[in-house]
Amino acid sequence: MLHYTSTVLSRNNGLARGRKILLIHRNSLRFGSTLCICACAPDIPNYEGYFDKLAEERCGNGVIDFHSEECDEGDDNDSRGFCSPTCKKARCGDGIIQLNEECDLGDENADDGNCTRLCYLPQCGDGIVQPGEGCDLGEDNTDLPYGSGCSNDCQPLPTCGDGTLDPGYEECDDGNALNTDACTNECTIAACGDGHVYEGQEACDDGNDDDADACLTTCELPSCGDGIVHPGEECDGQDNCNNLCVRDRLVFATKGTHDGDFKGAANLTGLGVADSICNSRANANGLNTDSYFIAWLSDAETSPAERFFRSPGRYVLVDGTVVAESWDDLTDGTLQNPINLSEEGDGPGEVGVWTNTNPDGTRYSADSCDEWASTEDPLEAQVGAATKADSQWTDLGISDNCTSHFSLYCFEQG
Secondary structure, three states, X not given: OOOEEEEEEXXXXXXXXXXXXXXXXXXXXXXXXXXXXXXXXOOOOOOOOOOOOOHHHHOOOOOOOOOOOOOOOHHHOOOOOOEOOOOOEOOOOOOOOOOOOOOOOHHHOOOOOOOOOOOOOOOOOOOOOOOOXXXXXXXXXXXXXXXXXXXXXXXXXXXXXXXOOOOOOOOOOOOOOOOOOOEOOOOOEOOOOOXXXXXXXXXXXXXXXXXXXXXXXXXXXXXXXXOOOOOOOOOOOOOOEOOOOOEOEEEEEOOOOEOOOOOOOOOOOHHHHHHHHHHHHHHHOOOOOOOOEEEOOOOOOOOHHHHOOOOOOOEEOOOOOEEEOOHHHHOOOOOOOOOOOOOOOOOOXXXXXXXXXXXXXXXXOOOEHHHHOOOOOOOEEEEEEOOOOOHHHOOOOOEEEOOOOEEEEEEEOO
16 A cells, blocks of 8 residues: 655644644555545546546656547657647548648548548549549549540540540541431541441441442442342343343243153153253253243143242243243233244244143143143143234144144243
8 A cells, every 4th residue: 555645734822833644545544543544646547537637747648548548659749640749549530630641621621622531632643523623533544645534634535526626536526426417426527338327318338348238339229220139139230131120031932842741651740741841952952041941831730820930020032032021911811922932043843832721821621631641532632822922822722632743832930
């Protein structure tokens, strides 16, 4: 236990004299017959952790006193150091410029103010858009003179679409997001071939140099008559091409003749053999095309109206003479010219032609030399005349015996 000696004053007979008494901790204790009078010792902290009347003296003693101090570096306490003169730790926002702080306005710190919330002075490149700055991307600021982004002076870079023409970098800049006007979104003047359709000036623009696709290199839509064969067209501008860009189909009456039994010993039907004859005669005389030929014949199963390609193009003889302008013209009852040339370019083997077919391409009757497979008497089949342009070209109005020898009409298909 600590013991202190103190001098106190008392009165005796009007005279003051000093005497010593022993002061002990305020707990009542006795030493022998001596009573201890207890008082509060000045160097023991009260319940708040302060020393009576000595708190200010204690901040700066180099010891962190309980509750009252956050830090205490003794004589090193400083308004710009880690520990302030009031023994508080330095922090941004306390209104004191400390340590590595460039500024500190306390509650007035703000990212868009004169001192940031991190206690730095605002500057270009800190990633915060300050007054006077148009942008600030921090480390992404660039020294490039043009393009999207932010300059090292914290100003937006000139770029395509800002509405300002930047010579050396742009041909135009209309500041809009349209690719269909006079200035593209790449800030180039609209031109055929740039892949953008200039509204009112171009019908199309596919950006390539292929004239055979859906858009010409002149930025016009393809059309029949432009001299280029486009998808859906068979021809364009050739002599054997009509105004619908459909090519001519050849037709001839065979030089060779045959009785009504086309089938013979073949594994094909009589109609199938007749088709083979047409193809063989065409190939033998250089009438090779990408297509094939079939006979203008009908049997009990089918007819030209069912198996022919109904061309919107012309049917012509081997010398180019027009027989009909189209399938519809071919089957309307009359021809423009008779089918009076063979595959060799001269007259057919016979004026008479096996048909069993009406002018509209349908079957004439069930009589077809027993499906073009017999010459037995009294079998017959309908015939036409290669010298006729009216309905008699396919229907003379008479039937002939299947032993007769006649030509075939052969028509190009597909």
